[in-house]
Amino acid sequence: MDAAEASELQARLAAAVHALNDGAHPAARLAANQWLLALQRSPQAWAVATSVLAAPDPPPPADLLFFAAQMLRRKIQSPAADGAALPSGAGQLLDALLHAARRFCGGSAPRQLLTQICLALSALALRAEGGVDGLFARMPHLPSPAVLELLTVLPEEAAQDHGGDTGVDAAVRCRYTRELLAHAPAVLEFLHAQSEKADGDQDGVPLQERRRRILRCLLSWVRVGCFSEMPAAVLVVHPLLTFTFNSLQVSFLFDVAVEVMTELVSQHEELPQAFLSKMPYIREVLLLPALANRSEKIIAGLACLMCEVGQAIDTEEHDTAGLSSIPDGLVQFRMNLEELLVDICLLLGAPAYVNKLFSGGWGLSSQSVPWKEVEVRMYALSMVADTILQDESPFDFSVIMHFVNILSSRTPVELNGSLFLVYKSFGDVIGSYSKWLSSSQSNIKPLLMFCASGISKSVSSNACSLALRKLCEDASSFIHEPQNLEILFWISEGMDKGNLRLEDEEEIISAITHALSSIRDRELRKSSLTRLLCSSYAAVEMIIDIDRDQSLRQNSGSYTQTLDLAVRGLHRMSALFGHLATSISSGLVDDDVISVLLGIFWPLLEKLFQSSHMENVSLSAAVCRSLSSAVHSCGYHFHVLLPKVLECLSTNFLLFQRHDCFIRTAANVIEELGHKEEYGALCVRTFETLSSASSISALASSYTCDQEPDLVEAYTYFTSMFIRCCPKEAIIASGPLLELSFQKAAICSTAMHRGAALAAMSYMSCFLEVSISAVLESPDCIIEGSPAVVLIQILSRCGESILSNVIYALLGVSAMSRVKSLPSDYLKPGEADMIVPLWLKVLEDAGSDYLHSRTGDNVTSHQGYMQGKGGRILKRIVRDFVESHRNVPTPCPS
Numbered sequence: 001m002d003a004a005e006a007s008e009l010q011a012r013l014a015a016a017v018h019a020l021n022d023g024a025h026p027a028a029r030l031a032a033n034q035w036l037l038a039l040q041r042s043p044q045a046w047a048v049a050t051s052v053l054a055a056p057d058p059p060p061p062a063d064l065l066f067f068a069a070q071m072l073r074r075k076i077q078s079p080a081a082d083g084a085a086l087p088s089g090a091g092q093l094l095d096a097l098l099h100a101a102r103r104f105c106g107g108s109a110p111r112q113l114l115t116q117i118c119l120a121l122s123a124l125a126l127r128a129e130g131g132v133d134g135l136f137a138r139m140p141h142l143p144s145p146a147v148l149e150l151l152t153v154l155p156e157e158a159a160q161d162h163g164g165d166t167g168v169d170a171a172v173r174c175r176y177t178r179e180l181l182a183h184a185p186a187v188l189e190f191l192h193a194q195s196e197k198a199d200g201d202q203d204g205v206p207l208q209e210r211r212r213r214i215l216r217c218l219l220s221w222v223r224v225g226c227f228s229e230m231p232a233a234v235l236v237v238h239p240l241l242t243f244t245f246n247s248l249q250v251s252f253l254f255d256v257a258v259e260v261m262t263e264l265v266s267q268h269e270e271l272p273q274a275f276l277s278k279m280p281y282i283r284e285v286l287l288l289p290a291l292a293n294r295s296e297k298i299i300a301g302l303a304c305l306m307c308e309v310g311q312a313i314d315t316e317e318h319d320t321a322g323l324s325s326i327p328d329g330l331v332q333f334r335m336n337l338e339e340l341l342v343d344i345c346l347l348l349g350a351p352a353y354v355n356k357l358f359s360g361g362w363g364l365s366s367q368s369v370p371w372k373e374v375e376v377r378m379y380a381l382s383m384v385a386d387t388i389l390q391d392e393s394p395f396d397f398s399v400i401m402h403f404v405n406i407l408s409s410r411t412p413v414e415l416n417g418s419l420f421l422v423y424k425s426f427g428d429v430i431g432s433y434s435k436w437l438s439s440s441q442s443n444i445k446p447l448l449m450f451c452a453s454g455i456s457k458s459v460s461s462n463a464c465s466l467a468l469r470k471l472c473e474d475a476s477s478f479i480h481e482p483q484n485l486e487i488l489f490w491i492s493e494g495m496d497k498g499n500l501r502l503e504d505e506e507e508i509i510s511a512i513t514h515a516l517s518s519i520r521d522r523e524l525r526k527s528s529l530t531r532l533l534c535s536s537y538a539a540v541e542m543i544i545d546i547d548r549d550q551s552l553r554q555n556s557g558s559y560t561q562t563l564d565l566a567v568r569g570l571h572r573m574s575a576l577f578g579h580l581a582t583s584i585s586s587g588l589v590d591d592d593v594i595s596v597l598l599g600i601f602w603p604l605l606e607k608l609f610q611s612s613h614m615e616n617v618s619l620s621a622a623v624c625r626s627l628s629s630a631v632h633s634c635g636y637h638f639h640v641l642l643p644k645v646l647e648c649l650s651t652n653f654l655l656f657q658r659h660d661c662f663i664r665t666a667a668n669v670i671e672e673l674g675h676k677e678e679y680g681a682l683c684v685r686t687f688e689t690l691s692s693a694s695s696i697s698a699l700a701s702s703y704t705c706d707q708e709p710d711l712v713e714a715y716t717y718f719t720s721m722f723i724r725c726c727p728k729e730a731i732i733a734s735g736p737l738l739e740l741s742f743q744k745a746a747i748c749s750t751a752m753h754r755g756a757a758l759a760a761m762s763y764m765s766c767f768l769e770v771s772i773s774a775v776l777e778s779p780d781c782i783i784e785g786s787p788a789v790v791l792i793q794i795l796s797r798c799g800e801s802i803l804s805n806v807i808y809a810l811l812g813v814s815a816m817s818r819v820k821s822l823p824s825d826y827l828k829p830g831e832a833d834m835i836v837p838l839w840l841k842v843l844e845d846a847g848s849d850y851l852h853s854r855t856g857d858n859v860t861s862h863q864g865y866m867q868g869k870g871g872r873i874l875k876r877i878v879r880d881f882v883e884s885h886r887n888v889p890t891p892c893p894s
Contacts, residue, residue, distance in 0.1 A: 009048050013039065014060065017067050040071050049075070050093065053100040053117075065104070066113050072097070073120035076127065090128045097121050098138055105146035106205075118150040122157045125176070126168060132179035136186075144194065145205055145213075151187055152217040155180060155224035177224060184226040188240060191218055195243045208252045215247060215256040222263045232270035245278065248286060251298075258301035265305070279306075291556030338383050345384040350391035357381055358399050371422050374403060378425035385432035394436050400429065401443055408449035423454035427463030431470045438475035447471055448487040455491065455500065455508065465504040469511035479515045485528065488512045493535050495572065496565065505568060506575035509536075513576050517583035526593045533576060533600055539569030540604055543619070547611045563619060570622035573601065574629040581633040594637050601630060602641055609648035615656055624649075624661040628668040635672060642673055643682055650689040657695035660714035666690065667718040671725050680730035687722055687737050690715070699744050705751035705760075712748050712756040716763035719745070723770050731787045739794045742767055746798065746805040757809060764802065771795060776851070810878070835881070842877060845870025 016039075019032035039045055052060055052068035059065065072093075101117045103109075125131035135154075139147055158177040194214050205213070218240060227235050235241070241264070247257035265271050282302065290298035345353040357377045378400075381388075388395075407423065430437060430447060437443055448471065454464030468491070472479055479485075492512055495505050512532060519525040543566040546553050553559050577597075583589040605627060614620045627645070631638050638645065646666060653662035666686060674683050690696065696715055698704050705712050719741045723731065731738070741763075748760035774788035783789070795802075849868030 006047060006051060009044060010051060013048055013052070013067075014064050017064050018061075021063050036067075040074060045071055045075055046093070050096050054096060059103075059109075062110055062113060066110070066116055069100070069113060069116035069120055073116060073123055076120055076123040090124065090131075091134070094121070094124055094128070094131075094134060094138070097124065098142065101146045101150065102142055105143050105149070111149075114146060114149050115153065118146075118153045121150060122154045125154065126157045126172070132176065132183070136183050147190070148194065148210075148213050148217055151190070152213070152220050155220040158224050180224060181226065181228070184221065184229075187221055188226060188238075191221075192239050192243075195240065208250065211247065211250075212253055212256055215244065215253060215260055218244065219256065219260045219263065222260060222267070225267070227264070227268065232268075235268060236270060236274045248282070254298060255301060258305055262305050288556065291560060294556075334379065341380055341383045342387055345387045350384075350388045350393050351395065353384065354381070354388065354395045358396075369403070369406065371419060375422045375425045378422070378429050382425060382428035382432050385429075389433075397433070397437055397443075400426075400437070401446065404430075404450045405446050408446050408453055410453065420454070420457045420459040423450075423457070423460035424463045426450065427454050427460055427467045431463065431467035434467065434470035435474045438471055438478065441478045441481075444471070444475050444478045444481070444484055445487065448484060448491075452487060452491045452494070455504070456494070458499075458501070461500055461504045462507075465507040465511070469507055469514070472511040472515040476515070476518050480519050485515075488515060489531065489535075492532055492572075495568070496535065496539060502568065502571050505572055509572045509575040510579040513579040514583075517580065517588050522590070522592075525589070526596055529576075529589075529593060530596055530600065533573065533597055536569035536572040536576075537600060537604060539565040540573075540608065542566065543613055544604075544607050544611060547613070563613070563616060566613075567618050567622045570619075570626045574622070574626040577601075577626065577629040577633045584633060591637070594634050598630070598634060598637055598641075601626075606644065606648065609652055614652050614659075617659060620652070620656065620659045621661045624665040628665050631669055631672050638669075638673060639676070642669070642679055645669055646682060646686045650686055653690060654693055657693050658711070660710045663690060663711075663714040663718050667714070667721040670718070671721045674721070674725040674730075675727065677727045677729065680727040680733070683722065683726045683730050684733050684737075687718075687734055690718065691737055691740065696744075699748065702747060702750045702752070705748040705756050706753045709751070709753040709756035712751070712753075713759040715741070716745055716748070716759045720763045720766045723767060728787045732785060732790050735790045735794065738767075738791075739798065742794055742798055743801065746802045749809045750805050761806075761809070764806075767791070768795070772850070839877070842870060842874045846874040 013036075016032040016036050019028050020036065039048070049068040049072045052064060053072075097117055097120055101114060101121065104113050104117065121135060125135045128134070132154075135150075139150070142150070158173060158180060191214055195211070197210075227238075230238070244257050244260045244264075247253040248261070250257075261275075265275060286298060287302050289295075290302070348356070357380055404426065407419075407426065410419075427450075430450070437447060448468070451464045451468040451471070454460040455468070472488075479488075489512075491508060495508065500508075509532070513529070516525060516528040516532060519528060542562050546559065546562065580589055580594075580597075584594065605623060608614065608619075608623050614623070631645075646669060649662045649666045649669070653659065653666075656662070670683055670686075673679065695708065695711060699708065699712060699715070719738070722734070723738065726734075745760040745763045745767075749757050749764065751757045751760070771788070771791040774786070774791055777788070846868070847870075849870045852868070
């Protein structure tokens with residue numbers, strides 16, 4: 001390519017980039033995008049991109065420079081995909097990129113440009129022979145900001161599945177990592193020197209911004225293992241660790257410093273113990289002020305760091321004080337044994353297998369039990385439970401009950417870490433064989449006591465929670481004894497300590513609710529369920545008391561604990577109502593019980609909805625979850641409460657518009673109760689209120705939808721429930737709202753976020769289905785103002801926008817080149833004249849097929865959509881069109 005051709009191609013590149021970023025005409029932008037993609041795949045891309053970066057002063061526009069650097073990086077990362085290899089003069093390319101890095105590392109050049117150049121350099125170093133050493137040899141000639149940026153991105157190439165990266169196998173990456181780590185001492189020395197510069201701005205970079213870049217660079221090198229060869233004694237006192245720790249106290253640096261400290265603690269077992277000495281300082285200087293100021297960023301960061309330290313210190317207890325959790329190696333080993341144990345059981349037969357496990361002359365004295373051996377045998381018994389249960393040959397459980405009695409009588413002081421592994425295995429056995437174990441009334445109390453003890457520790461809590469549920473289900477004839485009920489209440493009240501996982505608490509509440517719901521005595525059943533709900537009620541009432549007395553909120557530690565207990569209490573209420581659904585449908589729980597429970601539950605929730613605490617995401621989500629469970633379970637009992645419920649949800653959403661749980665819960669309420677005609681106007685008002693929120697109004701572009709995917713999913717879920725469940729009068733009255741929501745769904749369908757796009761398409765599909773159903777209900781007497789007419793009018797007004805956005809969603813056109821309608825030059829020559837009549841004919845045939853399948857006797861015999869010939873052809877031509885236009889070939893520039 002001669003100088004004239006190069007100059008012409010560079011000019012075309014500049015024009016295309018300008019059209020793509022600043023052009024107002026959609027067709028021009030789309031054409032520019034296609035031309036640039038073709039250029040990137042061509043061999044000329046190397047030269048033209050390099051020439052742009054080397055253009056004399058004044059430099060080209062920043063967007064053109066950025067595009068050139070980005071194109072070089074992509075060419076380097078995937079040369080084979082573009083039909084070209086790395087250029088033979090890799091050294092010249094390296095020098096050109098280094099010259100660009102030196103030129104654009106300061107002044108008015110945007111930092112993103114330097115980052116893109118450094119990414120290209122690191123990609124080249126990974127692939128070129130001797131690339132790492134060559135790069136480090138040239139690095140002293142770069143200014144400090146360029147060196148810092150380059151050192152930050154270099155270790156990122158060592159990670160597998162690097163974004164956009166192809167053609168590099170694991171061996172090459174390992175070699176690259178080794179070559180990088182050979183330079184780690186020099187890099188750490190450079191970072192230390194940079195961190196020691198305490199004066200103000202340097203090279204146009206403010207002091208705190210420079211320190212942040214140092215931390216970012218250090219994080220990259222820590223992740224690649226820069227301290228792996230350093231002796232523990234040296235690492236603990238390394239000046240960069242001091243620099244990182246001190247950076248925790250600077251708000252602007254805090255998040256990066258926490259990432260560095262967390263990564264170091266997870267990699268180096270010497271650091272957690274040394275770090276413990278700094279915990280009092282962190283608590284007083286960082287944590288307590290953050291709690292007082294409600295700084296979620298600092299609280300979350302410190303919690304993450306403390307968890308990592310704590311997890312590493314559990315490891316140490318395992319080494320010195322026995323097992324407190326199951327080591328990963330043991331877990332993997334036992335998983336590999338499972339299939340083998342089942343094969344042995346099948347070969348020996350269930351009775352012989354059990355006899356082998358229970359033989360061996362175990363010492364049955366409670367003072368000399370070989371607990372490790374007992375635990376292994378219980379594990380071996382639980383792994384073959386399905387096989388033994390299928391054999392239907394019950395065995396003598398007296399040995400198991402002997403050990404259960406010993407364990408259930410242990411005091412908390414006697415329980416150590418290693419013994420809870422025994423509890424876990426026994427919990428698995430009890431859960432697996434509960435039907436046989438609970439067949440004897442004398443076994444129930446010790447089994448419940450055992451579960452109560454095992455639940456209290458994290459290692460065994462899940463196994464014992466599941467065992468408790470199985471016992472409550474299988475021992476229904478004995479579980480209602482007064483002493484057994486008291487044990488169940490003792491277990492539920494013990495959860496107020498807040499040391500269990502939420503899923504275990506929910507399992508326990510579900511188990512106890514099942515047991516209480518089946519009590520035969522009506523008054524005892526009602527009082528027992530009320531007592532179970534009130535134990536959670538007390539935890540929630542505590543947070544409401546804080547609104548009455550604001551002085552209680554001054555103690556941040558106490559407030560956080562109270563908030564956590566309230567969230568847990570609400571989750572337990574949700575589990576209770578969720579499990580009641582089955583009992584209500586089967587007639588075990590009557591209206592009187594439900595009225596009493598709701599008389600306790602709703603006033604409490606109403607106070608919470610009116611409190612200032614609803615700004616807390618966890619609390620509001622827990623409130624909404626418990627309300628949804630109650631509505632789904634208790635159904636028509638909420639009719640009289642419906643106006644107040646929807647008002648609370650709407651008001652709180654307007655106050656806290658990032659809390660999508662309020663919209664989702666409103667959708668759940670309408671799904672359950674919205675079909676009543678007397679509540680049509682109420683549902684419409686709720687729709688109007690939610691739609692008027694600024695966050696919903698802002699969903700007017702695919703970019704906004706990508707930023708708020710949870711809100712998109714919640715809003716489209718609400719609109720789907722509204723159009724499916726509300727009375728006809730509500731649909732008619734909501735015409736403008738429905739049209740607006742349908743337009744938003746069409747826009748959201750083009751979002752890059754898969755969940756948001758699918759939720760929007762689901763609503764559009766629901767809208768179309770309801771529209772067709774409304775037409776089919778009375779096709780011969782459709783009158784003005786009917787739901788069918790309202791919906792069809794909306795579809796007719798939005799039709800062009802719908803089709804355009806759905807096609808763009810299917811084609812996967814980039815967000816930069818989306819437009820309101822498909823440009824004619826996107827189609828192949830003459831294609832428009834061909835496909836318009838074809839598509840119209842196929843759409844007509846598919847519509848006829850669908851209407852035929854939904855009329856008369858065909859409704860029961862044609863359950864699938866678009867199963868006729870017209871429907872099949874429509875799906876085929878849409879699929880073929882999308883595949884043939886996903887990447888339209890563009891002539892390669894000469």
